[in-house]
Amino acid sequence: MTSIAIPAGMPQYDDVPRFDVVRVRADFPILSREINGHPLVYLDSANTSHKPRQVLDVLDEHYARHNANVSRSVHTLGTEATEAYEGARAKVAAFINAPSPDEVVFTKNSTEAINIVAYAFSNASLRPDGDPRFRLGPGDEVVISEMEHHSNIVPWQLLCERTGATLRWFPVTDQGRLDESGLDDLVTERTKIVSLVHVSNILGTVNATSRITARVREVGALLLLDCSQSVPHLPMDVVDLDADYIVFTGHKMLGPTGIGVLWGRGELLAAMPPVFGGGSMIETVTMARSTFAAPPARFEAGTPPIAEAVALGAAVDYLNGVGMRAIQWHEKELTAYALDAFATVPDLRIFGPAVPVGRGGTISFALGDVHPHDVGQVLDSLGVQVRVGHHCAKPVCSRFGVPAMTRASFYLYTTTEEIDALVGGLEQVRKVFD
Template sequence: MTVPGLLSDLEVLRKDFPILSRTLANGQPLVYLDSANTSQKPQVVIDTMVDHLERHNANIARAMHQLGAESTAAFEHARDVVAGFIAAPSRDEVVFTKNASEALNLVANTLAWRGEHQVGEGDEVVITEMEHHSNIVPWQLLTQRTGATLRWFGLTDEGRLDLSDIDDLITERTKVVALTWVSNMLGTINPVAEIARRAHEVGALVVVDASQAVPQLPVDVTQCGADLLVFTGHKAVGPTGIGVLWGRREVLDALPPFLGGGEMIETVTMARSTYAGLPHKFEAGTPPIVEAVGLGAALDYLGHVGMEAIHAHEQAITGYALAGLETVPGLTVLGPRDAAERGGAISFELDGIHPHDVATVLDTRGVAVRAGHHCAKPAHARFGVQSSTRMSSYLYTTPGEIDALVDGLLYTRDYFEVG
C-alpha cells in the first residue's frame, strides 16, 4: 500500500534494526508499536557500544593513558553530536544525565537553592495537565518545599492545551513555566514558542520536556523559546541510562551544582570547594560513558535519515493509524484527530474491554502496545478514564503493522464478545 509521506526506503531502513525481524511465540512476527515507551536500536548503535567496550573502555578525564584518552574523546564527541543535533550554540551547554527525569529533577532542585532564578514563597510555577509524571512531581516537590504555588494549564475536550487564560496563569509572580513539547499520552504537539513568549514577557524561565519531540521533530533550541530543555536517549534509537539537559549558558551558570563528587570540582580543601565550569559542574562522578557514545551514534543515525523526513513519516503513519482505528467499532481515540497536530503516540479506549486485556490479546498476535496510565494520570483523569491502550509508531513503522493492529483489535472485540 502506498501512503504519501512515508520514508521512501522504509524496508531497507528496517533492516538496520535487527529486533524487527524477530519471530515471537506461536510463530508470530513482531509488530512493535511501543516506541513512545522505548525505541528500538539500529545495528550501528549496538556495534558502536560493543566496539567501545571491547577496544576503548576506560574512565574519562582521569586516566593518563591511551585508553583513557580514547574514551574521553569518544564521550566528548558525543556531546558535540548532541549539540549539533539540537542546534545548541555551545557544546558546553549540553549536560549528560542518566535520563530526562534526572535532568528535570536537577533543574527543579537547584531552583530552590539560591541565585537569581530561585523559587520561593509567593512565587508561582506553571505546568500543564498533560505532563508526564516526571514533569509534575519535581515541581510539586519544589513548591511544597519552598512555599511557592503550583498552577497549570487545563486541557480542551480535543486534548489540546487550553490557552484561553494564559495571561491569568502566567503573571509577574510566575518564576517557571514547564511543559511538554509533545504529549506521550495524547500525542499533542504544543505551541511551545507561543507559550515561551508570554513567559519571557514576565521574566519566567521556560523548561521544555522534549523527550517525545527530539526523536520525532527537527529541534532547534535557539528557536523554540526554551531556557532549559531535556530529553532521553532511549526514545531516540539510543540506549537507556543516558539523558540530556540543555540550558542557555547564563541560566546554567546561575544554577548551583546538583550533585557533589569527582569531576564537578575545581579544587577541594577540608574547608571548602570550588567548582568546575560548564558542563562538568553538573556531571559528578563517573558518567554513563558507553551510553553517551551510543547516544552519539543514535543521533548521527537519525541525522543521516533526516529529521524532516522522519517527521513527515510520523505524520503519514499516524494519519494512516487514525483512519484505521476509526474502523474499529467502540474505539475512542484520546487527543487530536488531526495527524498534523500530533506525534506518533495514540491512546484509545475500546468499549467493554480493559486496556490490559486489549494489550494481552494483541501480544498473542505479536503486536506490542502499552496499556495503563502511561505516567500521565492527571491527563487520564481529565478525560474520565483510569487507563488506556497506547500504540506508538516511529521511523520504522509500516502501514502493514498498522493493519495488523487494526485486525488485532477487531479480533479482540470478537474474543471478548463485545458489540
C-alpha cells in the first residue's frame, strides 16, 4: 500500500479512513500511459479528472445494451433507459444528502447550472406575477467574490445588465482568503442573491461560509455555492451546508463530460420560471400558451445527457466505495506534503493559503520570472501534466499582479511520488531558464 509521509506538525489519527492508492490507480487505464518517454504524472484534476474502468464500462454497457430515449416510450429499452437515468438522479441526491431526488436537475456542467438560476431571475423579472424573491431591478444587488471562476462572474454580470441591478463582490486577502471584514455593508437588504465558490479552483481556498450564510438569512437573500471543486473532494451534505442552490460538474468527479448538476431547494425550484423551452419540460401545450412540468423536468428541456448521467451515477458509486472522508484526508496529507516540498524550491511563490488548513489539493504558483507556459512545456517534456494560464479566474491573477499561474491539483489517485516528480521537474525548469 502506498503511504504518505505526514509532515511534522500534521496531526495523525488512528480513526482516519484509508485506502490503497496503488489499487485505486489500477482502476484508471490512462495512468499507465507514458508521455514523452516518461511515466504519466497527472496533476491537473481540478481541470478534469480521469475515469475508472467501472465508469467507462457502465458508459459502454448503456450504449451497447440499453440505449433509448427517456420518459417517452413504453417499450423495454425506453423503460430501462428511464430507470437508469432516474436511478442516477437518486444516487446523486443521496451523495449530497438532498432531501429529494426531485431537487436534482441534470445540466451539461456547472456553468449551465449557474446560468439556469441567473436566467430564472431574468425571466421572473419580466413577469408581473414573478416570485418577488427572483425579481431584480435597479436598486437590487447581486454579490459574488473576486475569487470566482468566470462561470460564476459572467452570468451575474449579464443578469445585472439585463435588469439594471448592481453587481458587488467580496475582495480577496493577501493570504488568498475571502475578506469578510465588510460583510454587513456588502450583504444588505438590497441583496437578492449571493453566489460564491465553495473551494477555489485557482487558490485552493476552502471557504467557510457560515458567517456569510447567517448574514444572507438575516437580510432575506438567496445563497448559491459553486461546489465544482468541493463535491468531488469532500463529504457533502446540502442540509448541513444550508445553501439554497449548489452546482457541480461530473467530469471533475470521475464522471464523463457533458453532465452537471444543479441542486436547489424544492420550493425554490418550484417557484422558478423555466429557462429552456421544448420537449419534456411541459405540462400542456396549445398554440396560444403552454404550462410547465414540475421540477426537475421543467429545467431539462429536450433529450438529456442520458448515458452521461448513468455514468455519473457509476462515478458516485465508485467514490462511495472508496469513501469521501478517506479521499478528503488523503488529499489533505498530499497538500501538506506538497507545501513542504515546494518550500525547498528556490524562487517559488505560492498563491493562496500557505498552510493545509482551510485549503484543498490545488496549488497555484510562480517560479521566479519564468512564464507559466514555459514551466508547463518543460514539465510536459518530463511527463508531468499541470495547468498553466489564468484558469478562468482572471480577476484572481490581476489581484496578485501576475498574468498567469502554474497549477498542480491532486485527487484520490495522486501519490507523493508524483509530487516528488513535479518538484524534480521544477528543478529542471530552473536549470533551463537560469
